[in-house]
Amino acid sequence: MxxxxxxxxxxxxxxxxxxxxxxxxxxxxxxxxxxxxxxxxxTPENFKFGIVFDAGSSHTTMYIYKWSAEKVNDTGLVYEIESCKVKGPGISAFASNLQDIPMYLSKCMGRAKELIPKYKHHQTPVYLGATAGMRLLRMENEESAERILNSVTSFLSSYPFNFRGARIISGSEEGAYGWITINYLLGKLQKKQNSKDPSSRRNESLETYGALDLGGASTQITFVPKDTNIKPPIKFMQFRLYGNNYSVYTYSFLCYGKDQALLKKLAMDIMNAPSGILLDPCFHPGYERTVDVSYLFNNTCTREYNGQFPFHELKINGTGEFQQCQEDLLDLFHTTNCRYTSCTFNGIFMPPVQGEFGAFSAYYYTMNFLNLTSDKVSSEEMVIDKMKKFCARPWKEVNTTYAGVKQKYLSEYCFAGTYVLTLLQAYNFTDYWKHIHFMDKINDNTEAGWTLGYMLNLTNMIPAELPQPKPFSRPTxxxxxxxxxxxxxxxxxxxxxxxxxxxxxxxxxx
CATH class of the missing domain: 1.20.5 (Single alpha-helices involved in coiled-coils or other helix-helix interfaces)
Incomplete structure (x- = not known):
């Protein structure tokens, strides 16, 4: 129991x-x-955004960039997600109508508000960098340039973004940031040097590309010189990116952009047109253009050629002779006076060019139109032959063939193509067609230019954010x-x- x-x-x-x-x-x-x-x-991805306006001499473009808040060796991984071309001329043209600037910039700023998440607006920095057009205006009328920048500042500050300022960047900055852009996009900056040889570490950036930028009012050349121990008369620019140090030569030639170079050439050639008629080899046979003489010389870049002329208009008649056009353009570059061991034109110090170069902006647009960026174009001789044939084509035939292209641009491609070749010659490039690569968008989505380099360099000053912390520490x-x-x-x-x-x-x- x-x-x-x-x-x-x-x-x-x-x-x-x-x-x-x-x-x-x-x-x-x-x-x-x-x-x-x-x-x-x-955890949700933590991204930052940045906006940079490229206020050039002939137009303005807004670029929106995005990068992860967690950095790699103190530098953000920045890439372009949108570009917006502002309709109208460069901002230097608004000196007498400042009231039109808000309308000028509002469409692209509206696009930025749509694209960037609202909760990120107050964190998103906005920069406007003005280049050679505003540099020229500042030389002519500093007060007008300042008023334009103040008007831009007032308008952009009204948006909910973190406006960081509108300023005129120097030619050296423009060149150096363009160099950063192409080397970043080509993957040249992220590679750390593993060599134990101290001399190799000193020359850690020899494999980077040089940068060639051609705008409307200025042109820049930037590269890492082969001999980093030379004592130049100008300071090299110093950068630290992705844990590497770079010492970069850069120089900007104001008044040697494509548009200003044409005005300089015409102002110089007017001496050879006593009757007011200029037979110009840089335009197609049969092409005619009339230029107001006062307009031609109302410019800082052409003032040195000004004089008294018995006519008020210059009539241009094209003859389409590439060889003669190049000889005329060579007169723009003075290569005989050099006080240093190595110079480019106009007696400006420049180390010997070396390595591969990326050429963008007007370099690319010009040569791409002329179909000279193809791999099939393998030598300088082939380029010259194509240029001779293109310039010799009658204007009527060219105008019919490219009916969809704006006449002003179309009429100047013979000059522009010849100018590109002449400029490269003035830079002392030899056998350059093997070492110069014409670039527009790299990796199919990001444009070559100075703005990405500007944004990339500025991320060194934007504090990195730590990843969102885990609920528990690792020991817990x-x-x-x-x-x-x-x-x-x-x-x-x-x-x-x-x-x-x-x-x-x-x-x-x-």
Whole structure:
């Protein structure tokens, strides 16, 4: 009798013990899974945005950039997500109608508001960099240039973004930031040097590309010189990007952009047109253009050629002779006077060019139109032959063939193509067609130019944000996982023991 009662009690206790252990097992399992999932859940990507306006001499373009807030060696991984070309001329043209600047910039700023998440607006820096057009205006009328920048500042500050300023960047900055852009996009900056040779570490950036930028009012050349120990008369620009140091030569030639170079050429050639008619080899046969003489010389770049002329208009008649055009353009570059061991034109110090170069902006647009960026164009001789044939084509035929191209641009491609070749010659490039690569968009989506380099360099000054912290520290996380795992193991062992004992008592009772 007592044996039966005792077995019933033990079975009762066993069943309740199993229930308690079961609940404990389930709760521990839930806790273990909850801790693991919470600690290892995917955190939302933390991105930053930046806006840069390129206020050039002939137009303005807005670029929107995006990068992860977590940096690599103190430099953000920046890439372009949108570009917006502002309709109208460069901002230097608004000196007498400042009231039109808000309308001028508002469409692109509206696009930025749409594209960038609203909660990121106040964190997004906005910069406007004005280049050679505004540099020329500042030389002619500093007050007008300042009023334009103040008007731009007032308008851009009204948006919910973090406006960081509108300023005229120097030619050296423009060249150096263009160099950063193409080398970043080509993957030249992220590669760390592993060599243990100290001399190799000093020359760690020899494999970078040089940069050639051609705008409407200025042109820039930038590269890392082969001999980094030379003592130049000008300071090299210093950069630290992705853990590497770079010493870069850069120089900007104001008034040697494509548009200003044409005005300089015409102002120089007017001496050869006593009757007011200029036979110009840089335009197609049959092409005619009339230029107001006052307009020609109302410019800082052409003022040195000004004089008294018995006519008010210059009539240009094209003759389409490439060779003669190039000879005329060579007169723009003075290459005989050099006080240093190495010079480019106009007596400006420049180390010997070396390595591969990326040529963008008007370099690319010009040569691409002329179909001279193809791999099939393999030599300088082939380029010259194509240029001779293109310039010699009658204007009527060219105008018909390229009916969709604006006449002003179309009429100047013979001059522009010849000018590109002449400029490269003035830079002392030899056998250059093997070493110069004409670039527009690199990696199919990001435009070559100075703005990305500007944004990339500025990320060195934007504080990095730490990734979103985990709910538990690593020691706490490990301790919790071990503790709950031990609880599960103990519960499982106790449950097994109780279950087996319960089965034993049931058999004894029978």
């Amino acid at each position: 007592f044996l039966v009662i005792d077995s019933r009690v033990k079975r009762f206790l066993s069943k309740n013990g199993l229930v308690i252990l079961g609940f404990t097992f389930i709760l521990s399992l839930i806790a273990l899974l909850a801790v693991g999932l919470t600690q290892n859940k995917n 996380y490990i301790s919790l996982m071990v503790a709950f795992s031990l609880v599960l193991a103990v519960v499982f062992i106790l449950g097994s023991i109780i279950f087996h004992k319960s089965s034993y008592f049931q058999k004894k009772a029978i």
